[in-house]
Amino acid sequence: MAHFKKNRQFGDFQTPDTLAQEVTHLLKQRYHLSPDIILEPTCGTGAFVRAALQTFPSSQIFGRDINPDYIQDAKQSLVTHPHAHHVTLQQGDFFTIDWQTFLSKGSSNILILGNPPWVTSSELSRLNSENLPTKSNHQNRRGIEAITGSANFDISEWMLFQFTKWLPSQTGILAILCKYSVARNVFYQVKQKHKAPFTAHIYRIDAKLHFDVSVDACLFVFRYEPSGGCDCHLYLTLDSSTPSDYISERDGHLVRNAIQYDTWRHLLGQNLNYTWRSGIKHDCAKVMELEPISDGTFINGMGQIYDLEPTYLYPLLKSSDIGNSRIQTYRKVVLVTQTTVGEDTHPIQKKAPKTWQYLSDHNQVLHHRRSSIYKNKPPYSIFGINPYSFKLWKIAISGLYKTLTFQLISPLGDKPVMLDDTVNFLSFDSQAEAKFIFKLLTSKPAQDCLDSLIFWDNKRPVTIDILRRLSLPAVARELGCLERYANWAKGIQVNSQGQLELGLF
Numbered sequence: 312m313a314h315f316k317k318n319r320q321f322g323d324f325q326t327p328d329t330l331a332q333e334v335t336h337l338l339k340q341r342y343h344l345s346p347d348i349i350l351e352p353t354c355g356t357g358a359f360v361r362a363a364l365q366t367f368p369s370s371q372i373f374g375r376d377i378n379p380d381y382i383q384d385a386k387q388s389l390v391t392h393p394h395a396h397h398v399t400l401q402q403g404d405f406f407t408i409d410w411q412t413f414l415s416k417g418s419s420n421i422l423i424l425g426n427p428p429w430v431t432s433s434e435l436s437r438l439n440s441e442n443l444p445t446k447s448n449h450q451n452r453r454g455i456e457a458i459t460g461s462a463n464f465d466i467s468e469w470m471l472f473q474f475t476k477w478l479p480s481q482t483g484i485l486a487i488l489c490k491y492s493v494a495r496n497v498f499y500q501v502k503q504k505h506k507a508p509f510t511a512h513i514y515r516i517d518a519k520l521h522f523d524v525s526v527d528a529c530l531f532v533f534r535y536e537p538s539g540g541c542d543c544h545l546y547l548t549l550d551s552s553t554p555s556d557y558i559s560e561r562d563g564h565l566v567r568n569a570i571q572y573d574t575w576r577h578l579l580g581q582n583l584n585y586t587w588r589s590g591i592k593h594d595c596a597k598v599m600e601l602e603p604i605s606d607g608t609f610i611n612g613m614g615q616i617y618d619l620e621p622t623y624l625y626p627l628l629k630s631s632d633i634g635n636s637r638i639q640t641y642r643k644v645v646l647v648t649q650t651t652v653g654e655d656t657h658p659i660q661k662k663a664p665k666t667w668q669y670l671s672d673h674n675q676v677l678h679h680r681r682s683s684i685y686k687n688k689p690p691y692s693i694f695g696i697n698p699y700s701f702k703l704w705k706i707a708i709s710g711l712y713k714t715l716t717f718q719l720i721s722p723l724g725d726k727p728v729m730l731d732d733t734v735n736f737l738s739f740d741s742q743a744e745a746k747f748i749f750k751l752l753t754s755k756p757a758q759d760c761l762d763s764l765i766f767w768d769n770k771r772p773v774t775i776d777i778l779r780r781l782s783l784p785a786v787a788r789e790l791g792c793l794e795r796y797a798n799w800a801k802g803i804q805v806n807s808q809g810q811l812e813l814g815l816f
Contacts, residue, residue: 331362357385427467508539527768575760580782590730634712
């Protein structure tokens with residue numbers, strides 16, 4: 312158990328020898344490598360060192376790792392190897408070693424090879440690990456993203472990006488096992504910040520088979536070269552000879568399928584009349600969400616039964632309901648304490664005294680919600696609420712489920728349905744309008760366009776930012792119903808090309 316905790320502290324998953332050998336074989340056969348120097352900056356127990364020694368026996372191999380036990384194990388595994396004298400293994404902390412100086416002193420014909428930690432900075436912090444880089448906003452996150460957690464970054468992403476800055480041009484190559492999302496992010500950052508042409512290839516691997524973890528993982532191969540293109544080739548396996556997709560940057564965004572994106576990019580644009588929103592955020596499901604037992608009686612997440620007025624209770628559909636098409640009935644209701652963000656909540660005391668008492672009974676739990684957004688707000692505040700929340704008709708899609716399945720949501724129990732904050736939705740005044748927009752969103756052009764933008768391995772693949780990029784008037788024009796769209800989009804004028812006529816406002 313102690314050994315497992317040590318592994319967790321450093322965030323590592325040791326590479327099986329068979330996988331390391333597959334990787335070095337691919338590098339030699341497909342990329343025709345014959346490196347003078349091979350660097351394994353987080354060598355662990357030495358799988359890649361042994362594989363590199365077998366595949367490139369004349370190369371000088373340098374391995375470093377923060378864990379002295381791993382270094383000792385790696386050295387022991389090479390005792391009888393005839394070319395062990397080509398290997399130098401030393402204990403060292405990745406984040407304190409001057410890698411730039413190390414790389415500048417050696418041959419430019421260098422291969423950086425390995426498998427850095429597969430954890431994020433916050434995960435290592437929770438493990439009380441000291442194996443962290445100096446804090447820096449290397450992705451240029453905005454302040455609000457730091458508050459909501461978006462500034463959390465993957466350790467291997469930080470490592471890989473540093474090496475791309477120091478990698479020798481043309482003769483240096485980077486070949487790293489990492490999360491698929493990390494490879495994409497590094498590719499995108501290099502595109503944004505470095506001007507030198509490069510090639511990048513991603514080979515998907517089965518992390519469940521090799522590491523017994525459910526992670527979308529890959530081998531990321533990168534090098535600078537004058538003939539480099541603008542796309543990152545994606546291969547389904549290490550054995551694949553032709554790419555399945557071309558990841559690329561387009562119009563300032565990373566796209567999953569560049570060819571598909573280029574086919575449908577004319578469907579992108581603004582939607583001034585229809586704005587995607589996310590559902591209610593309350594951060595206290597055990598209090599704010601209840602299950603109806605009988606008329607006026609409800610049970611909360613702590614098993615407590617209360618008699619409450621219906622005034623502030625609304626049917627709730629969660630992401631799992633939307634993702635599994637459970638939209639005709641509801642299992643829970645949610646307490647909606649405000650109609651707009653920041654609204655005074657004290658009128659509840661007079662309009663629904665039993666509801667106010669219920670909230671007062673759980674004041675301590677609600678007061679200690681961790682998010683800073685509740686600070687200096689009225690008691691029992693919620694977020695993601697506004698007049699659009701109370702419209703009777705909605706089109707909703709789960710942000711968590713790995714499918715482009717939109718749901719047409721009707722009122723339930725004569726009340727508008729509320730959605731949780733992992734659901735994205737549009738709201739409408741009439742069923743007819745909702746049905747028309749639903750037809751646009753579920754059309755093949757719209758689906759193909761959105762699909763080209765979405766990386767399905769992300770924790771929350773379907774985001775508001777992606778949905779807002781699809782131009783509904785452009786889709787309407789594609790389907791030959793632009794005039795009908797203009798009739799619904801009151802005050803929004805579109806020209807014959809499906810573009811918004813902003814000058815008419």
